Structure formats: structure tokens, C-alpha cells
Amino acid sequence: MKPLQADSLLVLLLRVGAFLCLAGWTWVHFYWEGPYGVLLWKDSSYALAERLGIDWEDFVGTGADDGLVQRWIGLTGWFYLAVTVLTVTVRQKSYIQMVGLLGGGLLLGVLAYAKFIGAQRQLPMLVEHGGQILAPVLLVLALRLGVRHSVTIIAAMIAMVTTFVGHGCYAMGLWPMPATFPAITTLILGVEHETAAAMLWWAGILDFLVCAGIFFKVSRRSCALYAAIWGLLTAVARPVAGMSFSLNYWGADQFVHEAVLRAPHFVIPLYLFLVWRRSDQIETVSVDSDIGTGPDAPQKVGPRKMTGSPI
Amino acid sequence: MKFIKWLTLSLLVVLIAGVAVSQQKNQKRKGRAALSVPKVAKKDLICFALYTVHDNTLKLTAQLYPLAAGDSRTVGLEIKKEKEWVEVARATVIERGWTAPFRVEQWNDSQSYEYRVVHEAGSTYTGTIRKNPVDKDEIVMAAFTGNSIHPAHGGDISREDIIANVKRIDADVLFFAGDQVYDHFKHYAGWLKFGRDFGEIIKDRPTLCLPDDHDAGQPNLWGESGKVSTLGGASDGGYSRPGDYVKEVERAQTSHFPDPVDPHKIGQGIGVWFTNLNWGNVDFAILEDRKFKTGPAGRVPKQGPRPDHIRNPDYDPASVDVDGAVLLGERQLKFLDQWSQDWEKTDMKVALSATIFCGGAHIHGGANGRLHADMDSNGWPQSGRDRALSALRKGFAFHCAGDQHLATIFHHGLRSHRDAIWSFCVPSIANLYLRWWEPLKPGANREPGSPIYTGDHLDGFDNKVTNYAAANPEKKPAGNILNTRSAGFGVVRMNTKKREITMECWPRNVDISDPGARQYQGWPRTISQFDNYDPPSWGKLGKLTFDVENPVVQLIDEASGEILYTVRVNGKTFSPGAPKGRAFTVKAGRDQASAVILEKAEAGGSARDIRVK
Numbered sequence: 001m002k003p004l005q006a007d008s009l010l011v012l013l014l015r016v017g018a019f020l021c022l023a024g025w026t027w028v029h030f031y032w033e034g035p036y037g038v039l040l041w042k043d044s045s046y047a048l049a050e051r052l053g054i055d056w057e058d059f060v061g062t063g064a065d066d067g068l069v070q071r072w073i074g075l076t077g078w079f080y081l082a083v084t085v086l087t088v089t090v091r092q093k094s095y096i097q098m099v100g101l102l103g104g105g106l107l108l109g110v111l112a113y114a115k116f117i118g119a120q121r122q123l124p125m126l127v128e129h130g131g132q133i134l135a136p137v138l139l140v141l142a143l144r145l146g147v148r149h150s151v152t153i154i155a156a157m158i159a160m161v162t163t164f165v166g167h168g169c170y171a172m173g174l175w176p177m178p179a180t181f182p183a184i185t186t187l188i189l190g191v192e193h194e195t196a197a198a199m200l201w202w203a204g205i206l207d208f209l210v211c212a213g214i215f216f217k218v219s220r221r222s223c224a225l226y227a228a229i230w231g232l233l234t235a236v237a238r239p240v241a242g243m244s245f246s247l248n249y250w251g252a253d254q255f256v257h258e259a260v261l262r263a264p265h266f267v268i269p270l271y272l273f274l275v276w277r278r279s280d281q282i283e284t285v286s287v288d289s290d291i292g293t294g295p296d297a298p299q300k301v302g303p304r305k306m307t308g309s310p311i
Numbered sequence: 312m313k314f315i316k317w318l319t320l321s322l323l324v325v326l327i328a329g330v331a332v333s334q335q336k337n338q339k340r341k342g343r344a345a346l347s348v349p350k351v352a353k354k355d356l357i358c359f360a361l362y363t364v365h366d367n368t369l370k371l372t373a374q375l376y377p378l379a380a381g382d383s384r385t386v387g388l389e390i391k392k393e394k395e396w397v398e399v400a401r402a403t404v405i406e407r408g409w410t411a412p413f414r415v416e417q418w419n420d421s422q423s424y425e426y427r428v429v430h431e432a433g434s435t436y437t438g439t440i441r442k443n444p445v446d447k448d449e450i451v452m453a454a455f456t457g458n459s460i461h462p463a464h465g466g467d468i469s470r471e472d473i474i475a476n477v478k479r480i481d482a483d484v485l486f487f488a489g490d491q492v493y494d495h496f497k498h499y500a501g502w503l504k505f506g507r508d509f510g511e512i513i514k515d516r517p518t519l520c521l522p523d524d525h526d527a528g529q530p531n532l533w534g535e536s537g538k539v540s541t542l543g544g545a546s547d548g549g550y551s552r553p554g555d556y557v558k559e560v561e562r563a564q565t566s567h568f569p570d571p572v573d574p575h576k577i578g579q580g581i582g583v584w585f586t587n588l589n590w591g592n593v594d595f596a597i598l599e600d601r602k603f604k605t606g607p608a609g610r611v612p613k614q615g616p617r618p619d620h621i622r623n624p625d626y627d628p629a630s631v632d633v634d635g636a637v638l639l640g641e642r643q644l645k646f647l648d649q650w651s652q653d654w655e656k657t658d659m660k661v662a663l664s665a666t667i668f669c670g671g672a673h674i675h676g677g678a679n680g681r682l683h684a685d686m687d688s689n690g691w692p693q694s695g696r697d698r699a700l701s702a703l704r705k706g707f708a709f710h711c712a713g714d715q716h717l718a719t720i721f722h723h724g725l726r727s728h729r730d731a732i733w734s735f736c737v738p739s740i741a742n743l744y745l746r747w748w749e750p751l752k753p754g755a756n757r758e759p760g761s762p763i764y765t766g767d768h769l770d771g772f773d774n775k776v777t778n779y780a781a782a783n784p785e786k787k788p789a790g791n792i793l794n795t796r797s798a799g800f801g802v803v804r805m806n807t808k809k810r811e812i813t814m815e816c817w818p819r820n821v822d823i824s825d826p827g828a829r830q831y832q833g834w835p836r837t838i839s840q841f842d843n844y845d846p847p848s849w850g851k852l853g854k855l856t857f858d859v860e861n862p863v864v865q866l867i868d869e870a871s872g873e874i875l876y877t878v879r880v881n882g883k884t885f886s887p888g889a890p891k892g893r894a895f896t897v898k899a900g901r902d903q904a905s906a907v908i909l910e911k912a913e914a915g916g917s918a919r920d921i922r923v924k
Contacts, residue, residue: 037676176496179528179552180551182553183539183553186539187541193553193554241541242547246609247608248609248610251547251609253613254542254547254609255542
């Protein structure tokens with residue numbers, strides 16, 4: 001594949017990851033509800049509103065109608081929908097749309113913070129959303145700086161590391177493991193809880209190892225590939241374990257979005273695998289080219305022609 | 312580039328470590344309680360003990376702190392007879408959860424005994440096994456729910472006021488309706504804290520603790536006979552935590568209950584504990600309203616922001632009463648059918664469960680989360696709710712429960728308002744989550760001068776309910792701890808002589824023996840035992856005068872063969888209520904309604920003298 005085609009593919013990959021993540025959360029906001037209640041139903045939130053001149057009934061409603069809290073929660077879904085559309089329409093010079101996408105990252109950051117508060121301030125809950133928060137940011141970086149630009153790649157590495165470190169902390173029991181982890185494992189694999197917990201502990205170890213492994217050239221591709229596969233498996237495990245023919249729509253409305261919004265968990269490592277695969281090949285070929293004379297002269301695909309500098 | 316890589320890695324490590332360290336500091340901040348298992352001296356290895364006595368069987372569970380590797384795993388139970396300690400049972404400690412369950416059959420419940428649990432490391436724990444208070448006119452039950460320990464809403468405030476008040480009223484039995492432990496991962500540590508907080512009153516009287524959702528380690532619980540839940544919020548049904556965790560919870564909280572009437576296990580090997588406790592001639596049905604209940608996710612059409620929440624006021628309530636949705640389940644309904652007919656050594660019947668059989672709140676959450684209906688309540692599924700109430704009213708059972716975080720009194724209706732039992736939902740010890748009973752329309756047929764939220768209503772599932780009281784918390788934050796959040800506890804006085812039930816609802820930190828102490832608005836309220844099945848449309852069969860005191864009477868519908876009800880009469884006369892225009896067979900007896908005394912009896916019949924000797 002030619003480098004520009006490859007770059008387009010990588011951009012498409014990041015575009016798909018951001019789109020699926022935001023589309024999944026848009027579904028949550030419209031069909032279910034965003035997790036912001038924990039932030040807004042607070043005395044401190046009301047105190048802030050009061051300082052802005054908003055009285056109690058305007059803030060929370062009268063009981064028969066909605067207040068600002070409910071209206072804002074309802075409105076958030078439209079922001080998500082708009083940003084989801086931007087993941088499809090944004091192009092290399094669509095600066096305003098890029099600002100919108102960065103706003104999408106901010107929205108996901110607020111959402112992650114709400115989930116962090118809802119999870120009784122468990123740090124991994126915040127950290128593991130790094131991949132999702134950075135998914136639209138990565139798309140902007142890829143378009144603006146280049147899909148192989150070092151900043152883009154570093155951002156992708158941070159996204160992957162946060163996701164997997166967050167998961168790993170839970171899986172290893174450094175923080176109380178969400179009950180769904182072993183429950184899903186026992187249901188899909190048909191193993192006892194102890195076995196599932198042991199398997200997850202090892203998976204947690206691997207989560208940390210792959211996070212470290214992507215910083216070494218010798219291991220980064222295999223670690224990224226493992227992370228892509230594991231990210232995909234953990235995302236689809238939710239609908240696989242939960243859906244049933246006996247449920248309305250087979251339970252799709254309850255579980256499918258859980259996999260979709262986790263798309264960055266496998267898309268970003270896959271992007272890293274591909275971008276490193278390409279750049280490693282380039283470097284290999286570049287070294288070989290010093291002694292080679294074939295018709296496909298490597299200097300045609302040399303790093304200087306890339307839209308960024310691979311690391 | 313290497314520098315950038317290592318800089319990135321270092322920054323990540325610093326970031327994560329920094330936040331982790333700050334998290335540890337945050338453990339101490341106001342809002343959440345740190346929960347741990349304390350190290351104790353060898354003399355204090357036994358934290359507390361719970362017991363029941365039923366049908367001349369004593370069951371006592373001693374709750375221990377963790378034993379060291381060299382410590383004996385055997386614990387003895389001794390009682391004081393003629394100033395001497397006599398061992399009556401030994402138990403092996405179950406290491407998972409550190410409980411020691413004792414069982415003593417042929418227990419003489421006609422007198423009180425001091426007891427002590429003894430561990431050879433030098434630890435003893437003493438208390439009193441009360442005599443069965445069959446000679447008391449009034450059996451007093453103190454009832455609790457929602458034992459949050461978090462400081463944000465006053466959970467860290469001492470329970471000494473509760474301890475003192477229970478001692479003042481010398482409650483005969485304690486009922487903890489659920490959420491004794493809110494921590495979803497450390498039940499053992501939470502349970503030990505519960506024991507340290509309440510052990511002083513628990514050790515001296517029968518205590519019933521029903522493990523509810525938070526005890527089992529999840530925010531809501533539709534047990535679905537032991538299925539594994541994988542959905543956040545667990546509304547797909549089943550248990551989020553592993554079966555062994557749930558078993559440990561149930562062992563700690565219920566292994567001292569009378570034996571389950573139907574002990575077959577459910578999924579994941581989880582046991583059951585639904586049963587009855589006869590104490591002071593009051594027969595308590597102990598129900599598991601969560602264990603068999605169907606999860607709503609994917610079963611009912613979506614009507615709100617969560618699978619279990621209905622926010623659309625225009626939805627069709629019948630659409631969620633789906634085929635196959637279970638509430639109590641066949642096994643418990645069969646038990647209730649037999650229980651309602653059994654009046655041996657029983658003057659009154661009381662059902663205990665985690666929550667009430669209706670949607671008992673309109674606003675959920677911090678201030679104004681109006682929901683039309685909440686499927687976590689026992690208002691759903693409606694058919695299951697109707698079957699449960701139909702079974703309970705056949706024994707004129709009064710119902711006491713918790714879970715709602717909002718104290719209420721409801722008179723339930725099936726075909727018409729007020730044709731089934733009464734329920735008292737008690738307030739939370741410390742209120743983690745606020746709810747309000749605030750219907751948009753004033754209730755019909757309200758008592759004069761009563762608040763507009765009382766009276767006849769339809770709940771969000773179109774169930775007929777009549778509200779008599781609701782201890783709504785304040786709307787605006789006002790200190791936001793304990794009583795502004797309507798925290799407190801309930802007292803139920805069951806007068807077995809007058810056959811009256813008095814419900815009391817007390818705020819925290821008052822001396823309830825003080826004549827000036829005030830209960831929440833709407834309490835106290837006294838009802839007759841017979842109000843639990845006295846539809847307004849019924850007539851009377853005619854006054855029956857018996858030749859014995861307090862016989863058991865049963866009415867059977869001659870057309871259907873179905874038992875209308877069974878009850879122990881108060882005194883020698885009884886005017887049985889019954890639907891008009893239908894014929895009934897009346898059976899009676901001293902302790903069982905075994906003999907037919909009337910046939911083709913109809914409302915409006917004449918008075919009769921009945922011989923049952």
C-alpha cells in the first residue's frame with residue numbers, strides 16, 4: 001500500500017474510533033441518560049447556581065416541571081450528536097469543526113469526571129476513560145499535524161496507557177474490581193468466580209506490561225496488537241454476556257452501546273500497531289536502501305515524505 | 312525521541328502516583344467513611360451475637376473478628392443455670408465471614424437465660440436469651456432500615472440515641488429491613504461495624520436482619536433465582552457479586568433465623584431464608600422480596616432513563632406487567648398460603664420484607680428527580696404484587712418494611728382502594744438517598760385536616776394505594792444530615808389483647824420517653840388487626856358467639872372453593888366480614904379451623920351461637 005493511502009487508512013481508523021465512541025455516548029444520552037446527576041444534585045452545585053441568581057425552583061424544577069438541571073442533562077445529548085457528526089465531516093482544514101471535536105473531548109472529560117464521582121472517586125474510573133476522552137482529540141491531531149506526527153502518536157500512547165492502566169488497576173484488585181468484570185468472565189467462559197478472578201488478575205498484569213511495552217521499539221508492535229485484541233474482546237464481552245433471545249430486541253438496546261462506546265479501547269492500539277508497523281518497515285527499508293538498488297527505491301517512501309515524524 | 316518517550320512515561324507515572332496519593336488523603340475527607348476490620352485483643356474476638364427462638368429451637372450466630380492461624384476454630388455457647396455456666400452447644404467457626412452458628416433444640420422458652428459465647432483464647436460475649444413474651448399484652452418491635460455510615464448525611468453520628476430508645480421501650484424484637492451494610496465490597500468489615508454499633512441491643516432480644524441490595528453488594532437487586540447480573544445497576548436481574556460473597560452475607564445476617572420452610576437453593580448455590588418466627592404469639596413471616604424477582608431490563612418496554620425507571624406519565628401501566636415476571640415466586644406464595652392458615656399459638660400476623668408493595672415515592676434523588684414509577688419497588692410487577700397482597704390479607708397480616716428511605720403508611724388496594732393490608736415503611740437510620748411522596752393530584756377521600764398527599768391514589772403502576780402519612784424530607788439543603796433528611800426509626804406496638812397495631816415513627820436524637828418528643832407528621836397511627844382485610848364494600852355474615860375464647864375461624868367461598876381468610880377471633884364473639892351476594896362455608900376450631908360450623912352463609916345473615924369444644 002502506498003504511504004498516502006496508508007495514512008488515509010489510519011485517519012479513517014481514528015475517525016471510526018471517535019465516531020463509534022461518541023455515537024455510543026450519544027445513544028446513552030438520548031435513549032438512557034448521561035451520568036451527570038451525581039454532579040448536579042449537590043448542594044455545592046446549587047450554591048453556585050444561587051450565586052448566579054438562579055433560585056431553587058428554577059434550578060431543580062417545581063416537581064411538576066423540569067428545572068435547569070433536567071433541561072441541561074437533556075440538552076447534553078444534542079452536543080454529543082453534533083460532535084458525532086463532526087467526526088464524519090471534519091477535514092484537514094476544518095478548523096471550526098476541529099474546535100468542536102476538541103469540545104467533544106471536553107464533554108467526554110466531564111462525563112468521565114461524573115463517572116469518577118459516581119464511582120466514589122475511584123481513580124481508575126477516571127483514568128480508564130483517557131482513551132475515550134482522547135479519541136476525538138486524536139482525530140484532530142491526525143488531521144492537523146499528521147497521522148504519523150510524534151504528537152499524535154504520543155497522544156495515542158497516552159490514550160492507550162490510561163485505558164489499560166485503569167483496567168489493570170481494577171483487574172488486579174488495586175481498587176475494588178467492578179462486579180461486572182468477573183461476572184462477564186464467568187458467563188462467557190463458564191468458569192467459577194475464583195478462576196475468573198485469577199484470569200482477570202493476570203489480564204491486569206498484562207495490561208500493565210503492554211503499557212510499558214509500547215515504550216520499547218522491540219515490543220511496541222506486539223503490545224499494541226495484543227492491546228487491540230484485548231480491547232476488542234473486553235468491549236464485545238458485554239453484549240456477548242448480556243444479550244439473550246428472550247429479551248426485547250435481544251437486549252441489544254441494553255448492551256450493544258456498551259461495546260460501541262468502547263471502540264477507542266481497540267481502535268487506538270490498532271492505530272499504533274499499524275503506524276509502527278509502517279514506520280518500522282520504513283526504517284528497515286531505509287537502512288536496506290543504502291545498499292539496495294531495486295526499482296522500488298525506498299527513498300520514495302522515506303520519512304521525509306511523511307506528514308509527520310514517526311517516533 | 313527517546314527523551315520524549317521517557318518524559319511521557321515519567322509524566323504518566325507521576326500523574327497517576329500523584330492522584331493516587333491524593334486519593335488516599337481524600338479517604339479522610341468529610342463525605343465517605345473509611346471501613347476496615349480492626350485488630351482486636353484476644354479477649355475481644357467475639358464482636359456480637361444474634362439469635363432467634365422459634366418453636367422451641369434456639370439459633371444463635373456469633374460473629375467473630377478474624378482468628379489467627381493458631382487460634383481454635385471452635386466456639387462454645389453456655390447458659391447460666393442456677394448460677395453455673397453450662398455449655399449447651401459448640402460450633403465450628405466458618406472462616407469465610409468468621410461466623411459461628413449454634414443450634415439448640417428443645418429450648419425452654421418459658422424463661423430467660425443469660426448466655427455467653429466462649430472462645431478458648433479468652434474471649435467471651437454475654438447476653439440474654441429472652442423468654443417468649445406470650446404473657447405480654449403488647450409486643451414491641453423496633454424497626455430500622457438504611458444504615459449508612461457516611462458522614463456526608465450524618466451517617467457517622469453515634470447510634471447511641473437509638474440504643475437508648477430501644478432500651479427505654481424494651482423492644483421484644485428488632486427488625487432491620489435491609490441495607491445494614493452499604494459497602495459493596497467489604498460486607499464483613501461493614502457487618503462488624505454494624506455489630507459494634509447495635510450489638511448492645513441485639514444481644515438481648517431476637518433480631519431479624521434482611522439482607523437487601525446494598526448488603527449483597529449492588530445498588531438494586533432483582534435476584535432472579537440466583538442468576539448472574541452483568542449490567543451496571545443490575546436491572547438485568549441476578550447478583551452482581553459472586554455467589555460466595557452473597558452466601559457469606561446471608562450467613563452473617565440470617566443464619567440465626569428459624570429454619571427456612573423450603574430450603575432448596577437457588578442459582579450459584581445461594582440459599583434461601585424465607586420463613587416465619589413466632590414470638591409473643593405474633594407470627595412474623597420473613598419474606599425474600601428480592602431473591603426471586605425478575606429484572607426489568609429487556610423484559611419491559613423502555614419508559615425512562617434507566618431500565619427500571621418510568622418517567623413517561625402517559626405510558627400504559629399494563630404494558631410493563633409482562634408475562635413471566637415474578638415478584639415473590641411460587642415457593643414463597645405457597646408458604647404464605649400455608650402461613651396465613653396457621654394460627655397455632657398466634658394472635659396476630661406480621662409480614663416483614665425489604666420493601667413495600669407499591670411505588671411509595673414520586674421524587675427520587677437529591678431534590679426533584681420525579682419518576683412516574685420505580686420497578687425496584689414491589690409495586691412491580693403488578694400481578695406479582697397483587698398475588699402477594701392477596702396471600703397476605705388472607706391472614707390479616709400487617710406489613711413492615713424499609714428500603715425506601717422515606718417513612719410512609721399505606722393501606723393497599725387490589726380491586727378497590729383499602730381492600731388489602733396496611734404497610735409501614737420505616738425511615739432510614741441515616742438517609743443516603745432522598746425520596747418524597749408528592750403526588751401531583753390531591754388524594755381522594757382524605758381524612759379531615761390531613762395533608763393533600765394523603766388519601767386514595769394510584770401509584771405509578773396503577774396500583775391502588777391510600778396514603779396516611781409520609782415523612783418527606785426538606786426540599787432545600789438545610790444542614791442536610793439526619794432529621795432534615797427524615798432519618799429515624801419505627802416502632803410497631805402489637806397489642807395482642809386488643810388486636811391493635813400502633814405505628815410510631817421517630818426522628819433521630821430524641822428521647823422517645825419524653826412526653827414532649829414529637830414523631831414525624833402522620834404518626835402515631837393505630838389500626839385494628841382486622842383492618843388488614845376489611846374492604847369497604849363488604850357486609851357482615853352475622854354475629855357468631857362461640858363457647859370458647861379466641862377460636863380460629865376460616866371462610867371458604869363455596870363457588871370457588873377458595874379460602875377467603877383465616878383468623879383468630881378476639882374473644883368469644885365475631886362478626887365475619889364477607890363480600891355481599893356470595894355464599895361461604897365457615898369453619899372454626901380452637902387452634903385450627905377444622906370443623907365446619909356454617910354452610911351457605913351470606914352477608915346479612917343472622918346471629919348464631921357456635922359450639923367448637
